[in-house]
Amino acid sequence: MRFVMLMVVLAGLCFGGFPAKAERTGTAASPLRVLLIPADGGTEDGTRADFLPLFNAITRTSGIHFDVRTGQSYAAVIEGMCAGQAEIAWLGPVSYVEAHKRGCADLLAIEERDGSSTYYAGIFVSSASGVDNPADLQGKSIALGSQHSASSFSYPLSMLSKAGVDPLRDLSAIRITGSHANSLLALQNGLVDAAGASFVSFERAVNQGGLKASDFRLLMKSDPIPNPPIAMHPGLSPQVKASLRKSFGDVHETPGIRPESIRGYGGKQVDRYNTDATDALFEAMAGAIGFIDTDYQAAILQKSGS
Known part of the structure; x- marks a missing residue:
């Protein structure tokens, strides 16, 4: 714990209290870096495997490429976003609120089943x-x-x-x-x-x-x-942000994308990813x-x- 807190302090000093800019563009040579919280242990055959089908489907529909990894801890994922070491993150609802308050994350999409995002x-x-x-x-x-x-x-x-x-x-x-x-x-x-x-x-x-x-x-x-959301770095270009929103919002209706590829928390198949949700969803917390x-x-x- 002392080490994690030290890293948080050092990150704040190194970046002057402001989030670093996103550096990747989403091309095959410069894929967007995705960090996932280790919700169920964070193993390669666990959390990462849950989300690879989704991000592979987004690549097919948008042409945006991703490098998907699981963070060592919830705190590491927050710091990764705020240090400009990731452009996309899957965060817990509390982690998202923390990162959003620090100016490191904007809401991209939240999984939905049977009309519910909770x-x-x-x-x-x-x-x-x-x-x-x-x-x-x-x-x-x-x-x-x-x-x-x-x-x-x-x-x-x-x-x-x-x-x-x-x-x-x-x-x-x-x-x-x-x-x-x-x-x-x-x-x-x-x-x-x-x-x-x-x-x-x-x-x-x-x-x-x-x-x-x-x-x-x-x-x-x-x-x-609120379901754990997918967030994007505020420093991404408006074009990339718009493309991400459209692709996540439409992926469940895209021909050739299998429904079982649209997965979320715990590897469960979801109905869709809601890109119209707002931060008001998290205010109830x-x-x-x-x-x-x-x-x-x-x-x-x-x-x-x-």
């Missing part, structure tokens, strides 16, 4: 535990993912707070694992009493054989959360997680290290 997070417990309601978590421990994650960090903290459980005062320990999957594994192995993760990540871990669904029980379900300011987050991280 998903859910949960707090999971062991099915054999005696934890039947949120109050039972007092004096117990929880595993959370990256502090930049909405569904594995911010919303679980919000759910606990709304239920009258103060994460700082009432929990015996908070473990920051860095990912949804790691938090669920910590719960499965009895290292914690509860874990925060998205429904998508839980389902994926079960489908891949890493978790047995019957070993877990859902204790709390979040309000709807403020009411749910607005109390998690810099000081509160620092206190959570300090508790996790104690």
